Amino acid sequence: MARSVARTYSDRARKEATVRSVLAWFTVRGASFLAAGLVGVLAGLILGSDAMISVGLLMLGLPVFSALAARRARYQLRCERQIVPQRVAPGQPARVGVRLENVSRVSTGLLLAEDAIPYSLGARPRYVLSGIERGGSRDLSYQLRSDLRGKYRIGPMRLRIADVFGLVELSANFASQSTLTVTPKVVPLISASTTGSWSSDGDGRTKMSAAAGDDDVIPRAYRTGDELRRVHWRSTAKYGELMVRREEQRWQDRAVLILDTRRSAHIGTGPGSSFEFAVSAAASIGVHLYRSGMAGQLLTDAGPLAGSAMFEDVLLDALAVVTQSRNHNFARTTAALSTIEGGLLVVIAGRLTEDAARELAVARREGRQGIALLLAVSTWADQHDPDGRRHGGPGPATDAEAPAQVRPPPAGLDGLATRPGPQRPDETAAAHAVFRTAGWRVVTVDAATPLAAAWQRLPRQGSVGLRGGTPPGVPGEAVIA
Numbered sequence: 001m002a003r004s005v006a007r008t009y010s011d012r013a014r015k016e017a018t019v020r021s022v023l024a025w026f027t028v029r030g031a032s033f034l035a036a037g038l039v040g041v042l043a044g045l046i047l048g049s050d051a052m053i054s055v056g057l058l059m060l061g062l063p064v065f066s067a068l069a070a071r072r073a074r075y076q077l078r079c080e081r082q083i084v085p086q087r088v089a090p091g092q093p094a095r096v097g098v099r100l101e102n103v104s105r106v107s108t109g110l111l112l113a114e115d116a117i118p119y120s121l122g123a124r125p126r127y128v129l130s131g132i133e134r135g136g137s138r139d140l141s142y143q144l145r146s147d148l149r150g151k152y153r154i155g156p157m158r159l160r161i162a163d164v165f166g167l168v169e170l171s172a173n174f175a176s177q178s179t180l181t182v183t184p185k186v187v188p189l190i191s192a193s194t195t196g197s198w199s200s201d202g203d204g205r206t207k208m209s210a211a212a213g214d215d216d217v218i219p220r221a222y223r224t225g226d227e228l229r230r231v232h233w234r235s236t237a238k239y240g241e242l243m244v245r246r247e248e249q250r251w252q253d254r255a256v257l258i259l260d261t262r263r264s265a266h267i268g269t270g271p272g273s274s275f276e277f278a279v280s281a282a283a284s285i286g287v288h289l290y291r292s293g294m295a296g297q298l299l300t301d302a303g304p305l306a307g308s309a310m311f312e313d314v315l316l317d318a319l320a321v322v323t324q325s326r327n328h329n330f331a332r333t334t335a336a337l338s339t340i341e342g343g344l345l346v347v348i349a350g351r352l353t354e355d356a357a358r359e360l361a362v363a364r365r366e367g368r369q370g371i372a373l374l375l376a377v378s379t380w381a382d383q384h385d386p387d388g389r390r391h392g393g394p395g396p397a398t399d400a401e402a403p404a405q406v407r408p409p410p411a412g413l414d415g416l417a418t419r420p421g422p423q424r425p426d427e428t429a430a431a432h433a434v435f436r437t438a439g440w441r442v443v444t445v446d447a448a449t450p451l452a453a454a455w456q457r458l459p460r461q462g463s464v465g466l467r468g469g470t471p472p473g474v475p476g477e478a479v480i481a
Contacts, residue, residue, distance in 0.1 A: 025070075030063040030167035037061075066163040070170055076104035077132075079157045079174040081115075083144075087181045087316065090147050090271070094180055096154060098140040102132040112160040112169075113140065118152050121145075146182045147271060149279070149320050154178045183316040184276070184283040189455045219243035255289045255296035255344040257282055257315075258333055258360065262301050263324040265350030267381050274380040274447070278348050279319055281373060281451050285346055286315045288455075297340055301325055303332040330356060334363045345370040347440075349431070350377050357431035361438035370440035371458060374428040379446040 026034065040056025043049070078101040088094045098115060102108055111129040125142040132138055146152065155177035161170045219235040222242035235243035259282045260266075266275040286298065290312050298305045298318055302325045305318040337345075345364050349357075352374065364370045428444045435442045445454045 025067050025168050025170060026063055027162065027166055027169045029165075030066070030169075033059050033063045033167060062165070063167040066165055066168045070109070070161065070163055070168045075102070075106070075108050075161060077101065077108070077159065077172075077174075078103055079176055081155060081157070081176060081178050083154065083178050083180055086179070087183055087313070088146075090149060090182055090185055091145065093143045093145045096142055096144060096178075096180075098157060099137055100129070100132065100140070100157075100159075101137040102134060105134060107134055107136075108132045108161060109164055110162040110166070112162065114158045114160075115140075115142075115154065116156055116158065117144065117154055120148065121152060144180060146180075149182045149184050149276075151317075151321055152180045152182070154180055181317060181320050183320050184280045186287050186316075187280065187284040187451045189284055189288040189452055219245060253294045253343050255286075255294045255346060256337065256340055257286050257296065257298045258330075258345065258347045258349075259298065259300045259305075259319075259322070260347070260349040260352075261322060261325045262327050262350065264328065265352070265377070266324065266375075267377050272380070274350055274375050274377045275324055277380070277447075277451075278350065278375060279322060281348050283316060283319045284451055285348070285455070286319075287312055289344070289346075290315070294344070296344075297336075299333050299336055299340075301327040301330050301333055304336055330359050330363075334359060337363045343368060347372045347435075348375075349373070350375050351427070352431035354430040354434055357434040361435050361440060364438065364440070370435070370438070372431075372435045372440050372442045373454065374431055374435075374442065374444045376428055376444055376446040378427055379448065 037056045037059030040052055040059060042056075044051070044053030044056055080099045080101070082097045084095050084097070086094075096115070098113075100111075100113065108131045110131060113127040113129060115125050117124055121144050125140075127140050129138055144152075144154070155174070157174045157176070159172045159174075161172070162168065219232045220243065222231070222244050226244050230244045232243050232245050259278060261275070261278075266273060266278070268274055270276070282298070286296075289296065295311075298315055300322065305322060345368055347360055347370070349360070349372065352360075360372075361370070432442050432444060441458050443454050443458050445451070
């Protein structure tokens with residue numbers, strides 16, 4: 001008995017779903033025609049009026065005929081979408097071009113086209129097309145702009161096909177989707193900070209091929225300017241003239257970027273947070289090093305993010321979607337560093353305890369160089385309006401708290417001078433001393449410091465370690481004010 005009752009409910013639900021799907025074909029006008037026709041037929045039967053019955057049947061038959069005709073048409077449409085460019089910086093527009101092509105044997109009726117985009121990018125673009133002839137096409141275009149980094153799915157395109165009377169509307173979705181990548185903001189950096197080799201091998205961009213032993217040396221004749229320490233005396237005695245060890249291009253300089261993504265190490269939300277500054281700094285430094293001829297790896301406290309080579313596109317794609325983690329140490333980072341060979345380490349860190357700084361500092365192998373950008377995170381919480389309201393706090397300001405005037409852009413990302421905020425170098429003093437003692441080049445950056453200025457004022461390589469125990473703020477210290 002229970003099984004038969006369940007079957008009855010299932011059949012009833014199936015019939016109701018079929019009726020709803022059929023009624024979904026009709027527009028409001030079509031549903032009104034159906035209702036009016038049904039009322040007309042019933043009224044004609046009650047009143048015995050053949051004319052009223054005929055009018056009612058006509059009103060009933062017109063939407064039904066339109067639905068059957070639309071269903072039998074079987075339009076075949078093709079959709080192609082192109083985003084130019086596919087990778088943009090925050091605030092930069094991207095143009096989306098969509099081509100609809102009719103590959104069926106009949107012309108289409110009225111078309112309503114709507115492309116699906118995330119709500120954060122704005123309202124969905126909608127278009128009304130009078131129809132597409134057989135073998136014809138229509139080109140549609142619109143612009144997208146986002147102030148927040150990330151990867152956004154564009155599509156699929158949804159079409160609603162209506163008949164000439166506007167009584168029936170059929171929907172169809174294309175399967176094709178595209179991706180728009182909004183990368184972190186990349187700030188141009190001065191190339192003076194990357195001159196020379198980062199590997200500390202003392203031979204610039206070349207190394208000796210005699211590392212395998214004297215028996216494997218392929219010598220060449222001495223040339224003016226060659227160093228005497230490279231003279232191969234055995235070959236010199238054999239050939240009767242000065243011979244030197246032949247050079248070969250050494251392995252490409254490599255760099256390892258370490259980005260601190262710990263939630264506890266940053267403050268604020270949105271573009272004005274310290275985390276977004278750190279992400280932009282990682283993107284800017286990574287692109288700068290790559291364009292200087294270096295390859296490398298991107299690491300966070302959660303482990304490797306990018307591929308083995310620091311290609312610009314791979315790096316920016318990885319940083320476009322990086323999020324904050326719940327980690328409290330750099331165990332995964334140091335474990336990954338033990339398997340990666342690189343000539344340069346660049347650390348971009350938020351709040352660092354002395355133990356955490358020591359954990360990163362000692363991970364630098366002998367022969368590597370290290371650069372550390374330490375963020376004075378508390379200064380990001382001290383960005384106020386003239387009336388004392390706070391920016392970059394734990395959450396966005398409510399409508400009641402938001403001032404009427406336009407808020408300034410995040411400081412330090414565009415290279416422009418910004419309103420100086422209060423500085424608190426004491427919060428980075430312990431980590432600063434640890435890195436300098438370990439031979440790193442260290443700079444402390446606050447919310448009012450442009451990234452380009454911080455990169456330009458890094459201490460020179462020769463001055464590293466001269467004042468390992470010097471606290472920030474004294475001569476010889478690289479605290480950016």
